[in-house]
Amino acid sequence: MRKVMTGNYASAYGAKAARAQVIAAYPITPQTSIVEKLADFVASGELDAKFIPVESEHSAMAACVSASIGGARTYTATSSHGLTLMHEVLIWASSARQPVVMTNVSRAMAPPWSVWADHMDSVAQRDTGWLQFFCESNQEVLDTIVMAYKVGESRDVMLPAMIIEDAFILSHTSEPVDVPEQDAVDSFLPGFDPDIKLEIGKPMGFGSLVKPDQYMEFRYKAMLAMTRARTRIAEVEREFEEAFGRGYGGLLDEYRCEDADAVLVIAGSAAGTARHVVDELRSRGLRVGMARLRTFRPFPHDEFRALAKRIPGIAVLDRSYTYGASGAFYTEIRGSVGPEEDVAVMKNYIAGLGGRDITPKAIERVFEDILSLKSQSQVPQEPEWIGMKGMEGRMR
Amino acid sequence: MIEVRFHGRGGQGAVVASEVLANAAFREGYEVASFPYFGVERRGAPVAAYARIDDKPIRIRSSIYEPDYVVILDNSLLKGVSLLEGLKPGGTVMINYPDDEKLDNVRPEYRYYTLDATAIAASHGIGSKVAPIVNTSIMGGFAKICDMVSLDAMLESIREKAPVKKDENVAAAREAYERTRVVRA
Numbered sequence: 342m343r344k345v346m347t348g349n350y351a352s353a354y355g356a357k358a359a360r361a362q363v364i365a366a367y368p369i370t371p372q373t374s375i376v377e378k379l380a381d382f383v384a385s386g387e388l389d390a391k392f393i394p395v396e397s398e399h400s401a402m403a404a405c406v407s408a409s410i411g412g413a414r415t416y417t418a419t420s421s422h423g424l425t426l427m428h429e430v431l432i433w434a435s436s437a438r439q440p441v442v443m444t445n446v447s448r449a450m451a452p453p454w455s456v457w458a459d460h461m462d463s464v465a466q467r468d469t470g471w472l473q474f475f476c477e478s479n480q481e482v483l484d485t486i487v488m489a490y491k492v493g494e495s496r497d498v499m500l501p502a503m504i505i506e507d508a509f510i511l512s513h514t515s516e517p518v519d520v521p522e523q524d525a526v527d528s529f530l531p532g533f534d535p536d537i538k539l540e541i542g543k544p545m546g547f548g549s550l551v552k553p554d555q556y557m558e559f560r561y562k563a564m565l566a567m568t569r570a571r572t573r574i575a576e577v578e579r580e581f582e583e584a585f586g587r588g589y590g591g592l593l594d595e596y597r598c599e600d601a602d603a604v605l606v607i608a609g610s611a612a613g614t615a616r617h618v619v620d621e622l623r624s625r626g627l628r629v630g631m632a633r634l635r636t637f638r639p640f641p642h643d644e645f646r647a648l649a650k651r652i653p654g655i656a657v658l659d660r661s662y663t664y665g666a667s668g669a670f671y672t673e674i675r676g677s678v679g680p681e682e683d684v685a686v687m688k689n690y691i692a693g694l695g696g697r698d699i700t701p702k703a704i705e706r707v708f709e710d711i712l713s714l715k716s717q718s719q720v721p722q723e724p725e726w727i728g729m730k731g732m733e734g735r736m737r
Numbered sequence: 738m739i740e741v742r743f744h745g746r747g748g749q750g751a752v753v754a755s756e757v758l759a760n761a762a763f764r765e766g767y768e769v770a771s772f773p774y775f776g777v778e779r780r781g782a783p784v785a786a787y788a789r790i791d792d793k794p795i796r797i798r799s800s801i802y803e804p805d806y807v808v809i810l811d812n813s814l815l816k817g818v819s820l821l822e823g824l825k826p827g828g829t830v831m832i833n834y835p836d837d838e839k840l841d842n843v844r845p846e847y848r849y850y851t852l853d854a855t856a857i858a859a860s861h862g863i864g865s866k867v868a869p870i871v872n873t874s875i876m877g878g879f880a881k882i883c884d885m886v887s888l889d890a891m892l893e894s895i896r897e898k899a900p901v902k903k904d905e906n907v908a909a910a911r912e913a914y915e916r917t918r919v920v921r922a
Contacts, residue, residue, distance in 0.1 A: 345760045345769060510798050514772040515756050517763055613796035700799045 343519045348511030351479040351518050352418060352444040352504070353378035355486030357388045358526045359442070361416035362533075365393040365404035367423060371456075373446050373512055375418040398423035402430035402441070409439035410547055412538035414490065417441070420508065421448035421462045428466065434501045435470025436563065437548055440493030440533070441501040442486055447609070448508040449695040457696020458507040460609065461661040464637070464669045470563060472502040472570055473637040475608040479518045481589055482506050484581065487521070491530050491577045498570050499535070500563070507610040509696065521585055529584045571639045590633065592641035593648070597623065598630035603654035603711045606670060608634040611660070611692075611699040618704040629708050634670055645677040649684040656711040658704075659724070660693045667724045686714045689724035703727050738791035739885065740801045744820050745810030748780040748864075750872030753898060754810065755786035757876045761886045761894035762790040770795045783814060790885055808879060809833060810854070810871050821847070829882060831917075833871055840920050849920035852878040852913055861909040863902060873899060877910025878917040888914050 346354070352375045356364065364383070366376040382388035391408075395401045398419050405415040419427065424445050434441050449459035463473060474489060476482045482504060489502035506512055539545060551559065575591050582588040594612075597619050598604050607615050612633040622629045632648060634641070649655060659668020666672055671689035678684045690707050693699040707727070714720060741758060745751030752773040759771035771788040787801045803823045809832045814820060821830065826846045834840055834851035843849055854874035864870035873895045880891040891914075892907050899906040 345756070345763045509772065514770055514798075515759050516770045516795065517768065610798045613798045617797045698800050700802075701797065 343517050345515050346479065346518050347374070347513055347515050348479045348482050348506045349374040349446070349513070350378055351483040352486065352506060353382065354518070354520050355483040355504075356416040356442070357382050358483070358521060358523065359416070359487050359490045359530060360414065360527075360532070361388070361390055361442075362413040363391045363393065363405065363408035363415045364417065365395055365401045365408070365415070366417050367396070367398045367401050367419070368394045371420040371423045371446075371448065373418065373420060375444055375446070379416075398426045399430055402427045402434060402443075405441045405443075406430060406434045406437060406439050409434075409441050410437065410539050412533065412535055412540075414494075414533040415439075415441045416443065416486075418444040418446070420446035421450055421456075424462045425450065425465060428469065431466055431469040431471060431501075433548070436559070438499040438563070438566070439501060440490065440499055442489045442493065442504065443501070444482070444486070444504045444506055446508050446512045447505050455695040456508065458510050458610070459660055459694050459696065460505070461694075463503065463505045464661045464663075466503065467638060467669065470500065470567070471638060472500055472567075472574075473505060474502065475505045475633075475635060475637060476507075476511065477589075477610055477612045477633065479511055479514070479516050480587065482511060483518055483520070484585070484587055484589070487526060487530055488574075488577050488581050490533070491580075492570060492573050494533050494535070495569075495573050496536065498566050498573055500566055500570060505609065510610040519587075525584060529581065567639050571641075574636065574639075589635060591644075592636045592639065593644035594633040594635050595648070596631040596633070598632060598648065598652065600628055601630035601652055602628045603656065603708055604630045604632050604648065604652045605704065605707060605711075606632045606634055606655060606657045606674065608637070608670065609660065611658070611704075614699060614701055615704050618701050618708070621701070622705065622708055627708065627712065629712075637670070637673075640673050640677070642677040645674050646679070649674075649678040649687070652685050654711040654714060655685045655687045656690060656707050657687065658690045658692055658699075658707065660699075662691050662694070662724070671724065686711070686717050686720060688714065688720045690727055691724050692727040697728065738789060738795070739806065739883075740804045741788040741790075741806040741808060742801055742804040743786040743788075743808045743810065744814050745784050745786075745872075746780075746814070747782045747784050748868060748870070749784075749810045750870045751784045751810050752786045754808065754872035754876055755788045757872065757891070757894050757898050758788045758879065758886065759790070760898060761876075761880070761890040762788075764890040764893060765886055767792060767885065768794050774800070783817070804828065806831065806883065808875060810875055831875065831879060831882060833875055836916075836918070843921050848882075848922055850878065850882050850917055851920055852917045854878070854913060857909050857913050857916065861905045861912075863905055863909055873906040874909045874913040877913035880910075881914050881917045
């Protein structure tokens with residue numbers, strides 16, 4: 342049934358549709374209405390789950406990992422400083438190969454304090470071994486939670502997944518969301534039934550010490566799992582599309598890129614605005630497109646390599662910045678493609694930090710700029726920061 | 738697409754007003770999006786909220802800078818910054834304003850409507866006497882001035898969204914619909 346709801350409620354409905362069995366969460370700021378709604382579902386009996394309020398996000402993730410080792414499907418949600426406090430246990434979750442699913446309401450980090458959209462918190466967890474899905478709409482948030490359990494719990498994957506929901510722009514925006522029928526979700530997503538779990542009467546050790554002659558093999562197997570996740574994400578999305586009639590473009594969601602002279606790479610909610618701008622510019626005769634980075638991990642290297650071979654200009658917009666380098670998306674894309682002379686002109690733009698609005702006009706200027714560049718030698722080393730006030734921006 | 742901007746103070750329900758409108762328009766078959774601009778939820782502080790209504794899916798995620806409608810829940814905000822900034826020529830202003838006072842500074846390029854939402858909400862016991870929650874009353878009036886949303890759809894939306902006193906909120910909105918005044922059409 343289609344209902345008007347916020348991104349936070351879409352997350353809660355997603356966890357409910359997936360029949361999460363254990364929800365552990367820190368209930369105070371920076372927590373959001375996601376777990377408040379889930380607590381309601383559990384209290385009213387609409388969701389048969391154990392809700393564990395804990396004293397920190399670190400403990401929330403520890404509780405999820407432990408419950409998952411016990412064979413329960415687990416869910417939690419957090420945001421910004423809550424996510425970074427979890428860092429240690431995020432690595433534990435993926436290394437213990439527990440398919441926990443979590444929504445991160447992606448927000449800026451302090452100081453200065455900000456509660457608005459920014460990808461730094463999520464991007465900073467890049468190396469924790471989690472699958473990371475950036476979402477464009479509230480519907481995608483709900484649907485991706487359901488899909489993420491199926492991908493993560495696959496026997497040959499067994500990895501946790503982070504669903505990234507932009508603060509305010511999705512979390513507090515009310516829009517129509519189709520809540521799928523429970524029967525349909527149940528037949529799409531079977532219960533969590535891991536091969537190995539902690540059971541009473543079957544003593545077993547998890548997360549023990551290994552010597553240097555064994556450690557690398559654990560890491561190698563996790564690497565293989567992440568690689569298999571690429572295929573699995575695509576397969577699960579095809580199944581989802583067959584069952585529910587909605588798809589999201591796999592790892593890299595391309596929009597009007599076929600014959601484009603320039604393509605904007607973007608992630609999260611601003612992709613919607615970018616689609617609007619692409620249509621506007623196309624109606625004025627400019628051949629532009631948008632490629633939405635849907636998964637940051639696993640990274641769509643092959644997709645970018647193919648894109649760079651056929652598109653003359655690629656603009657990469659990052660909503661975070663890695664000091665001393667460039668935007669993280671840009672660094673990854675640069676690393677995906679071959680020798681410079683074979684590929685497109687590529688330029689990095691930093692925008693939307695701390696909730697600064699990414700307007701249609703800002704995106705239009707990025708397109709104009711990238712279309713004006715003819716060779717990589719014209720592109721400065723440092724990224725361009727968009728819409729700076731009273732400072733020397735490279736582009737005004 | 739029409740775009741609406743709401744101005745109020747924390748506690749008056751501007752954010753819920755934007756949700757009530759979006760929900761009502763959705764009931765009429767439109768695609769909708771509503772969102773607040775805040776972050777520091779303090780009672781009494783100026784708050785803004787926004788709504789978009791379209792017959793196509795809404796993809797644009799940036800804020801609203803050139804609204805078609807501005808809805809003002811607290812007329813003490815009229816003394817501050819220009820609440821009409823960016824309002825399109827021919828746009829509509831709706832203000833919670835006492836029935837027995839004359840509205841000043843009416844600009845020729847806009848349509849103006851007023852409604853004594855404070856008195857109506859207070860008489861139906863919504864919120865406290867000193868700080869009535871005016872959002873449902875003002876949305877009753879909005880149904881009169883915007884032809885995309887019928888009174889029935891608005892009342893159903895209010896019934897769904899009001900956390901308490903559902904009947905009182907619906908009655909207030911119905912009364913507000915009748916008592917909406919044209920200042921300049």
